Amino acid sequence: MTPIQVTYSLFVGVGAVLVVASLVGWTLKTAMAKGQPHATIDNLNARIKAWWVMVLVISLAFVFGKPGVILLFAFISFFALREFLTLTYTRSADYLALAAAFFFVLPMQYLLVYVGWYGLYSIFIPVYVFLLMPILEVVAGDTKRFLERMSKIQWGLMVCVYCISHVPALLALDIRGYEDRDLLLIAFLVIVVQSSDVLQYVWGKLFGKTKLAPEVSPSKTVEGLIGGVLSATALGAALWWITPFNPWQAALMAFAINVMGFFGGLVMSAIKRDRGVKDWGTLIEGHGGMLDRLDSVVFAAPIFFHLTRYWWAL
């Protein structure tokens, strides 16, 4: 199959899954809830509806190829960063650092990813911006909760810009025998990590008994985790034909993605608990904010990028 045909069949497959999900959601609503309001079923249907929108947006970005995908993830980073920094304590003296984060660091990181300058985009935020932020903060002169304010902006940039930018950075990897197929690597990552979230939710709802981390994320269960990660790993293995990996390599990669994704979700939950909120925002109906949907991608993307780069890229 040509890369275009593979991409088409992939999206048709995802579309088919969504059609089935929508039918299930509709059946639950009419048969079980009898059309009456029902918190869990209504939330499920809102989530499915949002998935349609998200899949359409990603498809649209894929149509425009590399620039489309990079622009999409730049916007995703922007929405994530504004959610993160909105929930962060800042003072008026942070203005310069915040303005730099939004209007300089974010576009610069994606520009570097676009031109494919690996040597710089991989250290731009962890090194240059890491040092630039305290400089911008100290120039403003306000020392109240200084370390805390500075670290939180740095953390927001690492999570929302640096980590997320490793998804489109996959496009620049040069893999032998996999030319023109880099978009599929993104599709693999996104499908595996998101289906892991969905499958953990489904397994948890169906068989969940043992609470996994009641302090951090009360809805997560051991049964959900094991069922979700194993089935999403199997799904990853089944998708080996769109990747440069063979089936067992694809399984291992999917497993790494799922484990990182799980811990990403847990860490981001802990931050929300600490800040006393349930969701990061309200951007995506039924899901919460951009970061609620991306918490697992954030942790999975850089690791997937570097594993792939180390073993497969030229």
Add this chain to the structure above:
Amino acid sequence: MPTLDSLSAYALCLFTKALTGARMLWIGCAPAATTRVYFANHNSHGDFALIWACLPEDLRERTRPVAGADYWLKGKLRTYVAQRVIRAVLIDRNAQTRKEDPIQQMADVIEQGDSLIVFPEGTRNTTEETLLPFKSGIYRLATARPEVEFVPVWIENARRVMPKGKLLPLPLLCTLTVGAPLTIASGEERDAFVARTREALLALRPPEA
């Protein structure tokens, strides 16, 4: 046929909402086409636009912000926005030079069936204080139009979006929380009413995390 004014209004709403991701939480009442005075905390020049942009369109067309003429009549663009786009009720804040009584101006607008947006602190709060003391204007307006509902609107984060003296706004998220309407009780004293409205506004603050 859309006019330049209505297009500008639409553009201003779109820009304000895109920049701040603003949403309005109606926790104390539902949007209603009754004549109301929305009163809010005042931290930035964008506060008018925020409330105004977040109101449902049919209410927005009948709601006019009350603003200082000294700021809004400076320069062609500001004057255009104030007079034609947000249709501000411009008041002269200088008690010595003014020809019209601001309370009378506001009462007249209410008489015509329009709602108002007011900032009872009287000026932008650029201090560390959460909310400045209210001026007595809100009480005088309530006595002039006792039937009108006073609706508190707490604006969260506008100060961070547009800090004083900065040109470039930051794209942080703003939330507007709308509380339950208040009306003045017959014979209610000035201090009691002013304190009651101020408390109602403060009660809408999100809990400090």
